[in-house]
Amino acid sequence: xxxxxxxxxxxxxxDAALNTDALRADARREARGLLALLSPGxxxxxxxxxxxxxxxxxxxxxxxxxxxxxxxxxxxxxxASYIKTFVTTFxxxxxxxxxxxLLGYPLAYMLSQLPRRxxxxxxxxxxxxxxxxxxxxxxxxxxxxxxxxxxxxxLMDLGVIGQPxxxxxxxxxxxxxxxxxxxxxxxxxxxxxxxxxxxxCLRAGMNLGASPAATxxxxxxxxxxxxxxxxxxxxxxxxxxxFVTPALMGGGKVIMWAMRMEQTTSxxxxxxxxxxxxVVLLAxxxxxxxxxxxxxxxxxxGVWSER
Amino acid sequence: xxxxxxxxxxHRQRLWLYALGGLVMLFLIAPSVIIVIMSFSGSSLLEFPxxxxxxxxxxxxxxxxxxxxxxxxSVKVAVMTAIVATLLGTAAAYAINARxxxxxxxxxxxxxxxxxxxxxxxxxxxxxxxxxxxxxxTLTGLVIAHTVQALPLVVLTVLxxxxxxxxxxxxxxxxxxxxxFSAFFQVTMPQIRFSIVSGALFAFITSFDEVVVSxxxxxxxxxxxxxxxxxxxxxxxxxxxxxxxxxxxxxxxxLLSAAQLFGRGR
Numbered sequence: 001x002x003x004x005x006x007x008x009x010x011x012x013x014x015d016a017a018l019n020t021d022a023l024r025a026d027a028r029r030e031a032r033g034l035l036a037l038l039s040p041g042x043x044x045x046x047x048x049x050x051x052x053x054x055x056x057x058x059x060x061x062x063x064x065x066x067x068x069x070x071x072x073x074x075x076x077x078x079x080a081s082y083i084k085t086f087v088t089t090f091x092x093x094x095x096x097x098x099x100x101x102l103l104g105y106p107l108a109y110m111l112s113q114l115p116r117r118x119x120x121x122x123x124x125x126x127x128x129x130x131x132x133x134x135x136x137x138x139x140x141x142x143x144x145x146x147x148x149x150x151x152x153x154x155l156m157d158l159g160v161i162g163q164p165x166x167x168x169x170x171x172x173x174x175x176x177x178x179x180x181x182x183x184x185x186x187x188x189x190x191x192x193x194x195x196x197x198x199x200x201c202l203r204a205g206m207n208l209g210a211s212p213a214a215t216x217x218x219x220x221x222x223x224x225x226x227x228x229x230x231x232x233x234x235x236x237x238x239x240x241x242x243f244v245t246p247a248l249m250g251g252g253k254v255i256m257w258a259m260r261m262e263q264t265t266s267x268x269x270x271x272x273x274x275x276x277x278x279v280v281l282l283a284x285x286x287x288x289x290x291x292x293x294x295x296x297x298x299x300x301x302g303v304w305s306e307r
Numbered sequence: 308x309x310x311x312x313x314x315x316x317x318h319r320q321r322l323w324l325y326a327l328g329g330l331v332m333l334f335l336i337a338p339s340v341i342i343v344i345m346s347f348s349g350s351s352l353l354e355f356p357x358x359x360x361x362x363x364x365x366x367x368x369x370x371x372x373x374x375x376x377x378x379x380x381s382v383k384v385a386v387m388t389a390i391v392a393t394l395l396g397t398a399a400a401y402a403i404n405a406r407x408x409x410x411x412x413x414x415x416x417x418x419x420x421x422x423x424x425x426x427x428x429x430x431x432x433x434x435x436x437x438x439x440x441x442x443x444x445t446l447t448g449l450v451i452a453h454t455v456q457a458l459p460l461v462v463l464t465v466l467x468x469x470x471x472x473x474x475x476x477x478x479x480x481x482x483x484x485x486x487x488f489s490a491f492f493q494v495t496m497p498q499i500r501f502s503i504v505s506g507a508l509f510a511f512i513t514s515f516d517e518v519v520v521s522x523x524x525x526x527x528x529x530x531x532x533x534x535x536x537x538x539x540x541x542x543x544x545x546x547x548x549x550x551x552x553x554x555x556x557x558x559x560x561x562l563l564s565a566a567q568l569f570g571r572g573r
Contacts, residue, residue, distance in 0.1 A: 027407070033487065034405050037398040038414060041458055044395065045417050048455045049424060052432030103331045110328030113321065125332040131559045132339060133516035135536050136552040140338030142544055143345065150341065150355050183335060212316050241425025243519050248540050258427035258519075265431050266523075278428040285425060 053282070056275035063272065072276035082260070089257040092174060092246070093239035099179040100235050104186040105228065111187075112194035123191075130184035138245045141177040142168060145249075169251025177245040182238060186231035193227025194220075226296055233292040237285050257281055339556050346549035364550035373535065374551065380525070381515055381532040384446060388453040388514035393507040395454065396461025401491070403462070404469040419459040426519040429456070434523035444526045452520050457510035464509060468502025501569040508566045512559060 063071040076082045107126075111119050129137065144150045145167040152164040167173055197220060205215040243258035250256070255263075257277065265274035318325075341355060346364055348357030368374050399418055403411060421429060433452050434443060442448030472495065480490040496503070518533045525531045532551070539545050 031407060034402040034408055037402040041395040041399040042414065042417055044451065044455055045420060045458065048433055048452060049420055049429060052436040053428060056432055056435060103334065106324060106327040107331040110324050122332060125336050128559065128563065129335050129339065131512060131563055133533065133555050135518055135533055136342065136555050137338055139540060139548055139552055140342045144338065144341065146544065153354065180338065241427055243427050258425065261427050261431060274431060278431060281425050282428055285423065289423060
């Protein structure tokens, strides 16, 4: 990386000619120092993320005999099992995102209407799960939903059902577990953006005779859409690459994209095929985030700084 | 500026909203509460509420050499990750905040990449890289991988601290003759130390709870707690995991409260 790339926008004007050289040297020294501060982190990210992913991408371009080919990618369209994996993944992602919107919007709306003091208490319910291990929460849902789990025991004790319901190890249990894990990712950015909606707009609407419902529908809801969109995108993207919950709660029947990658590489040691899956996953993820960034000009990583 | 009673809608008219929000909050918190309560059960059946109480699952956790070793590995890795990620992340946040470098967008994107790139891809990639350089199943390898994952959180946390700090103070110190480093450590750092500590706590918890990458790159003597839990869950539902989970939940609560406390001191 070139040190000379530091910006020197204050230098170079003719009337500052006398000091220009000294200032320029100063700025260059400054830039070099800042770059030195940045470099350890950048080097690490580059070595651990960029290099291996580039390497995997390279691998994905060769077939098993070492010839350059698109076989690893063609497989996705040809083999039914891959197509099924993609369909399952998108189905889970859409369902979980939908469930998160249905559950998260009312919660975020409620939070945005409560006084600050009450909010700081209610937010604990969102932030504590957010920072609780995904494994712990998946385990909890296994305990709740399994054959002899809480729900089945309760329902049988109440006499509602005679036989335990097949709640665990299927599509529904994966969706429930993942919704629980993804919900904070939707609620936090949504709540933050709802907070910025100017109450005067709502008050004006009501002063002009709009009913509370009409005020919500015509003023609040449209203004909350950008925040909702950022939550939806981040949840959807995280769902596409999610591993832990489907692996533990899918009972081997719900094979999602990330599980497929793990199987292909760990079980079958087919690095080319696994890498190709990873490349497509990354491309889809980045495309969605890029589209979102372009449409709304917001950064999806905001959720982590808005805790 | 108060938002209280902003609109002429009474709380009574909003009851349905509070009920709905309350249910969602219950959905979010109930699983953790259930696990904590069940971890004190006396029977090996997972029943709720437990018929009898005991600490046997905690004894089985702390009494098992395997679980203890895995816990020690996780603690070691998390402590080292917190230290390394905080150092690198604070330095990077400081440099980004100065805004004199070009390509800030690219630098930001690189530093926060691990939040966006699917973790499974990072896991497979790291495993593949480590296999070449002999870092699989080592503490060093784990610390490096976890540091990359924790770095964005430290950068974002410290950056938000720096944004609410007036950098001119450091400039004044330097113009009065303080060197760059002493200006930072004597003037800037005391004022952003709370963000730095919060960042470190987030880094610790990120590492301690990390599952996917550890599944690929840890094993043998360096098996992390989460990896062992994951494997145990794949086989059967061992109530010992309820006790371990409770410890993890308590750890999260402690670290979050600490971060909150430090955040308020800002």
